[in-house]
Ligand SMILES: NC(=O)C1=CN([C@@H]2O[C@H](COP(=O)(O)OP(=O)(O)OC[C@H]3O[C@@H](n4cnc5c(N)ncnc54)[C@H](O)[C@@H]3O)[C@@H](O)[C@H]2O)[C@H](O)CC1
């Protein structure tokens with residue numbers, strides 16, 4: 001059997017289902033914690049604070065969280081960024097009522113004094129190139145189906161205007177991209193960093209390597225499980241949660 005380097009949206013959903021099924025028994029919370037933690041680590045690797053001035057250190061990281069689990073990864077990521085010494089602000093326009101768990105993630109952000117903006121707040125005030133280190137795009141992941149609906153269509157259109165001046169870090173899938181086909185509809189972001197979770201999705205083959213740094217994160221599967229789905233595990237070093245591809 002040939003070894004795939006990417007897995008389709010369908011397979012990614014099957015992998016998730018099996019990981020959280022009765023045989024393996026991970027909970028969504030566990031996987032999301034590791035996913036969000038790895039995205040925060042990728043931000044640290046890409047935008048280190050060491051040697052930076054206080055002004056630089058005070059810059060915002062603007063995390064935009066969508067309505068599903070990709071958004072949940074963003075909420076977790078923001079908490080870890082705060083712990084790592086960054087200054088995250090979360091914009092969470094359409095809050096998930098799927099489970100109580102999402103409310104708990106927001107409570108945890110309140111506990112760490114990370115601002116969480118609602119849909120009616122003036123979120124663009126927080127997005128000034130001179131005051132913003134990067135944007136974490138946790139809007140949509142592998143379950144996005146175009147065309148994009150509001151309020152996200154308008155939000156992503158604004159991000160597209162800013163992305164040449166503020167780097168975007170996309171979680172798992174660049175928002176607006178078809179998971180399997182890539183950027184086939186608008187609006188869609190052009191990230192400076194992509195953090196693929198578990199294994200890259202086919203859309204990642206459409207990134208321009210000169211523009212986009214690609215990491216894999218979400219280090220939670222053993223080799224035989226990866227091989228069963230036709231891919232290899234990645235050569236993470238030591239305790240790293242991410243690997244630059
Ligand atoms: N094993 C892992 O790698 C893990 C990955 N995780 C993350 O989970 C997402 C996938 O999460 P899911 O909830 O299935 O989907 P999304 O977040 O992508 O989006 C669903 C959400 O979006 C709405 N929606 C879909 N299409 C549209 C549209 N055209 N316009 C507006 N809204 C749309 C839909 O209604 C839902 O509300 C994966 O990518 C990872 O980031 C987990 O953390 C677990 C571990």
Ligand SMILES: [K+]
Nearest residue numbers: 137140171173
């Ligand atoms: K995303």
